[in-house]
Amino acid sequence: MTDTIQVHPVAQTDFPAWKTLWDGYNAFYGRHHETALPLEITEMTWSRFFDAYEPMHALVAESAGELIGLVHFLFHRSTIQVGPSCYLQALFTAGTARGKGVGRKLINEVYLRSKNMGVERVYWHTHETNTTAMQLYDKVADKSGFVVYRKPL
Amino acid sequence: MTDTIQVHPVAQTDFPAWKTLWDGYNAFYGRHHETALPLEITEMTWSRFFDAYEPMHALVAESAGELIGLVHFLFHRSTIQVGPSCYLQALFTAGTARGKGVGRKLINEVYLRSKNMGVERVYWHTHETNTTAMQLYDKVADKSGFVVYRKPL
Amino acid sequence: MTDTIQVHPVAQTDFPAWKTLWDGYNAFYGRHHETALPLEITEMTWSRFFDAYEPMHALVAESAGELIGLVHFLFHRSTIQVGPSCYLQALFTAGTARGKGVGRKLINEVYLRSKNMGVERVYWHTHETNTTAMQLYDKVADKSGFVVYRKPL
């Protein structure tokens, strides 16, 4: 099954199909209906994937001509490395395509592309209650023991 | 006591005093002796604080002419915001200056400077066992419930 | 006269006064009426001046509470330097404030701020027919002998 899944960078023409996945991702984190991510932000983020100056990227998983998963990632500096870090900010698989290794395939492609570009570490955040996702994450990465504090300004 | 503490960006001449704090910070995370952060990385990081192209910054807390604390932070994009995020990557207070509000003062200055530059969110990682630091963090930010996965490449 | 001119970074509240100068600058290069710079671009550029992630900056000259000049500059890498270059992309003095050293003051402030941030070279483009501007430029910089080729995509 996995063999028929292709992972590639998003193209401009992928917008509608990507948007469906992106909405699904946001809904999972409670951003839907009145709390939906403003369209202005989605459009800005989309434009940044195609902006040579922005180190922000999106890959999609495709199967039988349909987009079934996405991963977004960006590169930034670290004070304890010479090379950049990769922050994998979103990973999502369509509900109908779960359990087929899509997420793992997307993560592996991020690893591969990052490694080829001098990145020393990939990291992401997941909610401590998201045990389903952690079943995969525990296989492909290290649970660091670090927790995230944040402050909206 | 807090009133006599000044927070300001590091200057080139602060290197030796900053380096002592930086070594203290790294030692806390087990990077010392044979596992010390390579000097090459420290020098690169230091140079980035003074590189107009790198959105990486360092502030220091000074009291009675001595550096007693540091905070490092950098800005990067987010896929769910138009404005940037601020990643506060290191906070450290000299052992002799603890309990005087130095850390809080440094964090507040990061909030202030970030807010003035369009930043929408400040975040950082702390180890789940670092209960001392969390006493402060729980007062100035939100424990998000997110945990950090990472993969060295 | 020069002593009463203050140069400082633009603030959000400067928008209307800055916009008047910016329109004057664009008109000088033929971007007005039907060829005017789209407002969308002006708003994006303005937002970038206040975006911590974008190494793009604006200074204004103020005299008697009025903005009388602007300079825009941005930092980018160079393949023949370790530190960044500064591209001074726009310099403009209000028609009523010419001949009072405003332009020179703005350029000098760009030099000062750039030097403090590790910049190794400031450069700009001016049209070969702009002899008025060159009277100043020949005093504060070197005419390099290089000409600009460009290709719209």
Place this chain on the structure above:
Amino acid sequence: MTDTIQVHPVAQTDFPAWKTLWDGYNAFYGRHHETALPLEITEMTWSRFFDAYEPMHALVAESAGELIGLVHFLFHRSTIQVGPSCYLQALFTAGTARGKGVGRKLINEVYLRSKNMGVERVYWHTHETNTTAMQLYDKVADKSGFVVYRKPL
């Protein structure tokens, strides 16, 4: 002849062959012997080509297994565009491979890659006495009438 020339991004293993071309480029601009570009800068520039965070790129032209040309380019913001500009900072063809369309092929590849990444304009600087290069440049781009002023800091 042109058909046998392949243009591709540099790979880590290209360093020695790229270095020979880079030295040739620098010598053309008088940077050789005692005025040679310091090796430290060459190494930093090389590392940036492979740094996911740096929008700086290098392509090479290859023929019969040999590198015969290079082009370096980087992306930066512009105050009069939403999308980035591309600054083509270096173009060089080995002495033995001149007159075969290598330079044009390299420039065209920069155009193609830039256009696909939202770039609105490619530009470069050439010396006003470099009439040989201008024979090509006049065919593939516009001589803008702008000249370059610069100030070392």
